[in-house]
Amino acid sequence: MTPMDGTRVRGAADPFARWREEFEREAQRRRRRPDPPWERGARLHPAVVRSVQRFQVGEDGDGANLIAKAGGGDYGAAVRLFVAEEREHARLLGALLRAAGAATICGHWSDTVFVRVRRAFGLRLELLVLMIAEVVALGYYRALRDGTTDPLTTEVAGRLLDDERRHVPFHCDRLRSALPRAGRTALIFGWQAAVAVTAAVVAADHGRALRVLGLTRRRFVRDVLAEAEQAAATLRRR
Numbered sequence: 001m002t003p004m005d006g007t008r009v010r011g012a013a014d015p016f017a018r019w020r021e022e023f024e025r026e027a028q029r030r031r032r033r034p035d036p037p038w039e040r041g042a043r044l045h046p047a048v049v050r051s052v053q054r055f056q057v058g059e060d061g062d063g064a065n066l067i068a069k070a071g072g073g074d075y076g077a078a079v080r081l082f083v084a085e086e087r088e089h090a091r092l093l094g095a096l097l098r099a100a101g102a103a104t105i106c107g108h109w110s111d112t113v114f115v116r117v118r119r120a121f122g123l124r125l126e127l128l129v130l131m132i133a134e135v136v137a138l139g140y141y142r143a144l145r146d147g148t149t150d151p152l153t154t155e156v157a158g159r160l161l162d163d164e165r166r167h168v169p170f171h172c173d174r175l176r177s178a179l180p181r182a183g184r185t186a187l188i189f190g191w192q193a194a195v196a197v198t199a200a201v202v203a204a205d206h207g208r209a210l211r212v213l214g215l216t217r218r219r220f221v222r223d224v225l226a227e228a229e230q231a232a233a234t235l236r237r238r
Contacts, residue, residue, distance in 0.1 A: 015177070016075040019170055023081035026166070030088065035095075036159075042100040042152040048144075049102045051209035052093055055140060056104055058133065060090035066130070069123040075174065082170065085163050096156045124178050128191050131171050132198050135231055137164050139199070139224040140206075147213025168227070172234040179235065188232050192225075199224040 044052065063083030070079035094104045141164060145157035179187060202224075203210065203217035210220050 014074040016073070016078050016173075019078040019173065020074040020081070022166070023078050023085070026163075027081060027084065036092070036152055036155045038095055038099045038152070040099070040152055042096055043150045044096075044100040044102070044148075044153065045209070045212045047208035047212050048148070049097065049100060051206045052097060052144070053102070053105045054206070055137070056090055056093035056097065057106075059086050059093060061086070063087075066123075066126060069126060078170065082167060085167070089160050089163065092156050092159065096153060099152055124175065127171050127175055128187075131168065131175075131231060132191070132195050134164060134168050134171065135195055135227040136199055136202055136224050138168065138227045139220055140202070142223070143210060143213045143215050143220065147215065168231050169234065172231055176235055176237060185236070188235050191235075192228050192232055195228040196221070196225060
């Protein structure tokens with residue numbers, strides 16, 4: 001077992017070597033893959049533009065706090081590659097906005113609150129908070145991919161969704177070996193409750209965009225909770 005500070009036990013194989021290798025393969029594949037055809041331009045409803053702007057801000061952190069807590073070894077290397085993917089998401093969303101003739105924004109209250117809460121805790125609780133954002137992102141990027149008729153938006157959202165599907169099990173692997181056996185069920189239940197509250201807030205804040213994308217607020221919350229239940233089932237496994 002690897003301690004939560006990211007150090008490696010002497011003589012033990014690092015269980016996160018597989019994740020480091022997977023993130024490295026993805027980074028190599030991304031370098032070979034051409035960018036979406038930005039010159040095609042994008043057509044986004046104004047409500048969707050405002051919604052994407054807020055998510056772009058959330059993807060645009062430097063991840064320094066998480067990297068520092070992760071430490072070294074294969075886990076630390078995998079976290080650095082994960083942060084690089086998140087920054088790539090910010091770049092892609094920013095380019096999508098420019099292709100639609102829109103600008104990025106400097107900040108949003110939801111991201112400010114989220115970052116402050118994350119940084120207030122140690123690695124274990126920071127990952128639980130981060131995973132709230134990851135499962136919400138799964139629901140959001142799926143809605144963006146499936147709810148638009150714009151080809152460029154569909155391509156960008158699809159790329160982001162593929163990455164998020166890898167991020168959630170990565171964080172689950174780290175947490176599953178670190179959550180205490182005593183009180184684990186209650187902690188996971190509390191995490192799911194926090195997901196429900198966050199999903200409701202996002203649904204309210206992005207409601208107009210979700211309607212444009214063909215989703216009701218209630219359906220969006222249900223979709224996010226379904227993703228959270230899958231993650232919770234993984235966390236419950238010994």
